[in-house]
Amino acid sequence: EAGVTQFPSHSVIEKGQTVTLRCDPISGHDNLYWYRRVMGKEIKFLLHFVKESKQDESGMPNNRFLAERTGGTYSTLKVQPAELEDSGVYFCASSFRMSGANVLTFGAGSRLTVL
Amino acid sequence: GQQVMQIPQYQHVQEGEDFTTYCNSSTTLSNIQWYKQRPGGHPVFLIQLVKSGEVKKQKRLTFQFGEAKKNSSLHITATQTTDVGTYFCAWGGSYIPTFGRGTSLIVHP
Numbered sequence: 001e002a003g004v005t006q007f008p009s010h011s012v013i014e015k016g017q018t019v020t021l022r023c024d025p026i027s028g029h030d031n032l033y034w035y036r037r038v039m040g041k042e043i044k045f046l047l048h049f050v051k052e053s054k055q056d057e058s059g060m061p062n063n064r065f066l067a068e069r070t071g072g073t074y075s076t077l078k079v080q081p082a083e084l085e086d087s088g089v090y091f092c093a094s095s096f097r098m099s100g101a102n103v104l105t106f107g108a109g110s111r112l113t114v115l
Numbered sequence: 116g117q118q119v120m121q122i123p124q125y126q127h128v129q130e131g132e133d134f135t136t137y138c139n140s141s142t143t144l145s146n147i148q149w150y151k152q153r154p155g156g157h158p159v160f161l162i163q164l165v166k167s168g169e170v171k172k173q174k175r176l177t178f179q180f181g182e183a184k185k186n187s188s189l190h191i192t193a194t195q196t197t198d199v200g201t202y203f204c205a206w207g208g209s210y211i212p213t214f215g216r217g218t219s220l221i222v223h224p
Contacts, residue, residue: 033211043158043203043214056211091157103148104212106157 002026004107006092012113018080021110023092025074031095032075033104034067038088046090049075061086082114119144121204121215129223134191136218138204147187148212149178153200158214161189194222 005024013019025032034046046065047057051072060067064083069075079086089111093104118141128134138147146165150158162171164180164187171178177190191198201219205212 035214042216045211045213048211093158102210102212103160103163104150104158106159108157 004092004094004105006090006107006110008110009108010111010113012115013082014115015084016081018078019082019112021077021079021090021092021112023075023077023107025092025094026096026105029094029096029105030072031097031102032069033093033095034075034077035091035093036088037091037109043091046077079112082112084114087112087114118142119204119206119213119215121218123218124216125219125221127221127223128194130196131193134194134198134220135188136202136204136220137186137188138206138215139186140206141185143184144187144206145184146206147180148205149187149189150203150205150214151200152203152217156200158203191220194220196222196224198222 007022011019030051032049035043036046037043045059047060047067048055049069052069066078089109091106091109093106095102095104119138121138146163148163149161151161152158162178167184168182169180175192179188189202199222201217203214203217205214207213
């Protein structure tokens with residue numbers, strides 16, 4: 001079974017530019033999460049989809065971040081315009097169920113560097 | 116709100132020494148998960164603990180959940196260089212897992 005795939009693996013952009021990150025979850029996983037890890041800090045929750053619906057976007061920093069999951073399959077996270085503090089590794093994770101053991105499978109991450 | 120602290124932030128050990136990381140909560144947790152992230156890698160699920168006082172073992176790794184379900188620990192016996200990485204506890208696992216700051220383990224050969 002294919003795992004969670006993320007693209008690009010690394011993006012370097014200048015402040016003010018736009019970047020779109022993509023995540024393909026494991027097939028059949030209704031739950032899709034975005035997290036961000038800034039070096040040395042915690043893995044911070046950004047938002048959660050169930051199928052195509054946003055269930056919780058309380059972790060989204062501000063309105064420069066927009067996440068979509070059209071059709072309930074892959075998801076995109078757009079940052080526009082990017083700021084220096086947006087740098088970090090953006091992880092996507094998916095899971096099959098919410099109750100009981102909600103085990104997350106993470107992608108390899110997309111490292112974003114804003115100059 | 117719920118406060119969970121993970122300590123220590125870093126731990127240097129000589130290969131063969133033991134290692135322990137702790138997660139301590141101010142409130143009762145329904146369950147706790149542990150993940151490992153290798154340098155340059157992504158978090159990988161290790162285990163979930165649900166029951167009060169639960170102890171689970173995976174080879175050299177021992178996971179414990181406190182009787183009051185307010186703390187948890189991960190203990191590695193006789194560390195190896197392959198144990199290098201950051202170990203995270205995560206809570207709220209049935210809903211949206213919230214991650215601690217992690218403990219970075221550095222093993223010196």
